Amino acid sequence: MNAFIRLNKGLFHLPLPVLLFMVALATLNMIVPLFFIQMLEAQIILGAFMASFALMIILTGVVGFTRLLGLAHIFWIPMLLYIWPSLAVYPAQEAVGLWLRLLIVLNVIALVLDAVDISRYIRGDR
Secondary structure, eight states, rough: OOOHHHHHHHHHTTTTHHHHHHHHHHIIIIIIIHTTTSSSHHHHHHHHHHHHHHHHHHHHHHHEEEGGGGGGGGHHHHHHHHHHGGGTTTTSHHHHHHHHHHHHHHHHHHHHHHHHHHHHHTTOOO
């Protein structure tokens, strides 16, 4: 429980643009899937998000609120690889297709930022 509290305190001390980006990620990965929960893609996205969040809490308990928390998004890589072929099934003009495209773009941006953070952590910037 302490790790969960530390994680949330850390999140709310982030700069506003970063916090807004994280709210967008949470919305696309946790809230929107509930509207399409009958779809396997939505279930996988929600499951990957929940697994990442659980790992983030564990990592916070072990290493604190550090740049290493980006490792928690490791579950997003297989999720994105699974979702990618679905773009051919759901056109961008449909709500599902638009959501999947936005999700892919924002999650890839997050993974790139995570890679930068993890490399900075490894180089000593904690």
